[in-house]
Amino acid sequence: MKNEIGxxxxxxxxxxxxxxxxxxSWAAGGKIAMGHDMIAKLRLLCTFGSTVLNDDASSRLSAIxxxxxxxKAASSGSQRLTIDHARAIKAxxxxxxxxxxxxxxxxxxxxxxxxxxxDVIGEWVPLSDPTPSDIVRGNEKWVRGLRWSEVDENLILRRKVTVGRDQRDMEFNLKRAGLVAEEINRVPLSRRVGPMIVCEFSGLPWSGNEYRRKWRKVADKAGVPKDVKNAEIRKSADSSESDEVEGTFE
Incomplete structure (x- = not known):
């Protein structure tokens, strides 16, 4: 974004x-998901400028x-991500x-x-964003991603989730999530602090764009068809497959 409008x-x-x-730029080459992500960030910046800085130009741009x-990305012909796809990508x-x-x-x-x-990996926003964070990188800070501190001793994840225009308090029972159980059991207790999803390259949470690129690379290697998109995960997980296995936690 800085390169195009900074x-x-x-x-x-x-x-x-x-x-x-x-x-x-943002959606060039069919990268609709990335384009929408950048538009969402620009809208967020406009809202901040309008409501926090009382900037008339930001209010005008927000209205525009x-x-x-x-x-939106065409959904016709695209396949849903199945539990077999998810297992292959994980492995x-x-x-x-x-x-x-x-x-x-x-x-x-x-x-x-x-x-x-x-919600899962979080996002990097300008330091001027009002959301508090203790994770800073240059002129950005990490917000809104999952933290180990949100998971209690009964493996219940509690956090606020955006539903439409509202923020709602929700609970997620990780004990019912077999695929999650397999991965959490691989994480030593000593490492269950801070953000749950940390990039292996930087030791910090992923940026959205880099995560999507690496996810696609993994999916290709796993033999997942190219018309199965990361954006389709929310749709596919609405099926009964998503909760079919109860996990065993250590």
Whole structure:
């Protein structure tokens, strides 16, 4: 985002300018999910500028974006991610690439469809974002991802989840999630602190874009068809497959 609009003046933005950036950069090459992610971040920045900074230009841009609609990825012909796909991705991430974090994230996303990717791995936002965080990298901080402290001694995960425009307190019983059990049992108790999903390269939580790229690489290696997308996880997990196995935790 910084490369495309970092030096631009907010008051000079138009709907045409935003659409042009979306088409030529953020969603170029059919990367609809990435495009929507960038638009969501821009909307978040506009909301912050409008409500926290009382900036008129941000309020204007927020109103413009509120009236804009962006194409959604075509769902026709796309396959749903099955439990066999999820198992293959988990095994390949861990055994072939050594990316245990992706294996655990995949398990959680498959079993608990109400959790979006950003709920699971979190996201990096500007330091000016009002959400508190103790994890900082340069001029960004990590927020909203899963933390081990949200899981109690009975393996109940409690956290706020965005449903529509609302934030709701929800509970997720990890004991019912067989795929999650397999991965959590591999994590020593001494490492069950801080963020649950940590990138093996940086020792910090993943960025959304990098996670999606690595997930696709793992899925390809696992033989998961290319028309099965990470974005389809929430849809597929609505099926009864997602809760079919009760886990055994150590």
């Amino acid at each position: 030096s631009d003046v907010v008051s000079e933005f138009t709907a045409q300018r935003i659409q042009s950036i979306y088409d030529s 974006m509120g009236n804009m609609r962006f194409a 390949t991430a861990r055994e072939h690439f050594g990316w245990d974090s992706i294996a655990l994230a995949q398990a959680i996303q498959f079993h608990f469809p109400k959790l979006r990717q950003s």
